[in-house]
Amino acid sequence: MGPSEWDLPDVPLVRDGIVILPPVSLPEDKAKVVQELGQWMRAENLPETSDADLVKFVHCVDYDLKRAQKCVTDFYKARNDCEDLFKGWDTNTPEVQRIYQYLNIAVLPRLTPDNCRVLMYSMNANALSYCSVSDLFKAIFMGLETIFLTEPTITGVIFIQDLGNISMYQLIKAMFSMPPKIFPYLEDGIPLKRDVAHMINCPRLIDYAMRAMRSIGRPEDYEKVRLHRGVNNFAELYEQIPREYLPSDLGGSLPSLSDLHDMTINRLANFKDVFRARQLL
Secondary structure: OOHHHOOOOOOOEEEOOEEEOOOOOOOHHHHHHHHHHHHHHHHOOOOOOOHHHHHHHHHOOOOOHHHHHHHHHHHHHHHHHOHHHOOOOOOOOHHHHHHHHHEEEEEOOOOOOOOEEEEEEEEOOOHHHHOOHHHHHHHHHHHHHHHHHHOOOOOEEEEEEEOOOOOHHHHHHHHHOOOHHHHHHHHHHOOOOEEEEEEEEEOOOHHHHHHHHHHHOOHHHHOOEEEEEOOOOOHHHHHHOOHHHOEHHHOOOEOOHHHHHHHHHHHHHHOHHHHHHOOOO
16 A cells, blocks of 8 residues: 555645645534634634634534633643643654654554544553653644544544553553643643543553553543553454554555654654744754
8 A cells, every 4th residue: 555545634824824725624513613613712712713623623512612722721721730741743853753763653644534534653662761851741742633633523533552661660651741731722722522542552550550550531531542462463453443454564555654653753844844934943
């Protein structure tokens, strides 16, 4: 399966410092919610945003205005409160290059049959010795930004986290090192529907780790987590994501995670002007 069969959208154009997003056609009732959200944002003195850019906020909450307002609030609050996570998004800098040496990340280039985008990532064994947890979240947020900017109306995003290279201690350390001020963004501020999070190659005692981690998150978020115990045990994963939509490392038809990682980093580099316009450099 080659690039001609992939469906990653084009990188948005930037004109006069403004990101130009293509218009999204919506039914009248949904378009009205977008307009009402824009009016509310102007009344709240929030950044002026085009209707095309507002769609992601309402689509991710099924066009519920109140929930969209909370999403917008948490979205912009995180960017003010956690500036270290939302600055320096330049793949040419040594800092970002270092992070991506220890975190393999790939926005997979084919939408699933139910119109979901898959984001896969895995840490190297010594990632937490050279990167902070905030560094790793910054790298993941960069990938997510490219998704919701270009695909605001997808059914959702599916996460696949490969735990094969890290120990139980490292997993728990990572979760409990998360900066508390980022939780509102993780829970309600990312303007994407979260479908399922698959954790593959889970280490022994993963259930113990999950019980420990439930103390720092919402129960409904952990209900979306699917644990795939044992090494290379992907049978249940294939039931939800067919092989042709997965990397070759997982027995799929796409290129290897390493190649898809390189492709994703190149795509992030192409977003430099977009990130600059959105004050993320």
